[in-house]
Amino acid sequence: MSIEIKNLSYVYMQNTPFEKKALNNVNITFNDGEFIALIGHTGSGKSTLIQHINGLLKPTEGQVIIDNVDIFSKEVKLTEIRKEVGLVFQYPEYQLFEETIEKDIAFGPKNLGLNDEDVLQRVKKSMQIVGLDYDTYKEVSPFELSGGQKRRVAIAGVVAMEPKVLILDEPTAGLDPHGRDEILGRIKDLHNEYNMTIILVSHSMEDVAKIADKIFVMSNGECCLNGTPREVFKEVEILEQVGLGVPQVTYLIRELNKKGFDLPEDIYTIDQAKEVLSKLLLK
Numbered sequence: 001m002s003i004e005i006k007n008l009s010y011v012y013m014q015n016t017p018f019e020k021k022a023l024n025n026v027n028i029t030f031n032d033g034e035f036i037a038l039i040g041h042t043g044s045g046k047s048t049l050i051q052h053i054n055g056l057l058k059p060t061e062g063q064v065i066i067d068n069v070d071i072f073s074k075e076v077k078l079t080e081i082r083k084e085v086g087l088v089f090q091y092p093e094y095q096l097f098e099e100t101i102e103k104d105i106a107f108g109p110k111n112l113g114l115n116d117e118d119v120l121q122r123v124k125k126s127m128q129i130v131g132l133d134y135d136t137y138k139e140v141s142p143f144e145l146s147g148g149q150k151r152r153v154a155i156a157g158v159v160a161m162e163p164k165v166l167i168l169d170e171p172t173a174g175l176d177p178h179g180r181d182e183i184l185g186r187i188k189d190l191h192n193e194y195n196m197t198i199i200l201v202s203h204s205m206e207d208v209a210k211i212a213d214k215i216f217v218m219s220n221g222e223c224c225l226n227g228t229p230r231e232v233f234k235e236v237e238i239l240e241q242v243g244l245g246v247p248q249v250t251y252l253i254r255e256l257n258k259k260g261f262d263l264p265e266d267i268y269t270i271d272q273a274k275e276v277l278s279k280l281l282l283k
């Protein structure tokens with residue numbers, strides 16, 4: 001599913017003293033099957049933007065075009081769009097409510113009108129993909145789980161709807177490093193196995209450097225930069241101006257070069273750094 005955002009502007013509480021322009025003429029295209037990272041400082045407009053993609057917010061101006069159809073045109077039912085575009089909110093575990101994990105994950109697919117057998121298959125498959133064994137966890141209350149596990153249940157609930165596009169708003173927020181790696185790994189698996197388009201909202205350069213095909217940088221309601229991680233992390237000045245900077249390991253390499261080393265400057269993951277530094281040590 002290709003997603004084209006055209007001249008999109010959004011104003012909260014328009015025509016009141018609290019009026020706030022959150023998006024200003026955004027033009028972006030997300031291609032089918034891409035792993036996209038949307039990054040930017042708090043308040044830069046990321047959440048506002050993603051809520052337009054599944055029709056939760058309606059543009060003040062502009063269009064959202066999914067597979068060549070303007071989703072806000074009269075002919076389109078937004079309930080249909082929401083089946084295709086799944087949105088995992090920040091801290092989704094607060095939305096868990098059923099007494100067992102199985103029932104919680106089954107809620108969405110049941111609402112799609114699937115029969116019991118199909119619902120069961122969806123639950124099993126999505127639990128597997130988020131790394132929760134069905135037989136071990138199906139009867140467990142979601143409230144007995146650790147923070148990272150709860151979040152995995154919440155993500156499984158959206159995955160079980162089998163959307164073509166999955167948007168995740170800060171899915172690693174508040175997790176410890178192990179929980180973060182676990183969730184990011186699962187999201188990467190989802191992308192590989194289902195070939196879903198993934199839009200990951202994050203403010204962690206380290207997280208997005210590892211997994212995104214493309215990065216879109218938001219600042220002040222505008223998309224100020226986009227490209228592959230390599231292209232985006234070259235723009236250190238722009239990233240610093242918008243309060244982001246590059247991954248810590250990229251700064252480390254730059255500092256080493258200032259001290260006379262001659263290392264490639266397009267290093268932005270720990271693994272890449274490990275490789276160049278171990279070559280250096282072996283010299």
Ligand code: ADP
Binds near residue numbers: 012044045046047048
């Ligand atoms: P981000 O997700 O990047 O943190 P948001 O899209 O949440 O950014 O916010 C963009 C701007 O819109 C911010 O200035 C924020 O204060 C404002 N904003 C967000 N939600 C609301 C709201 N419900 N009412 C009024 N202003 C809002």
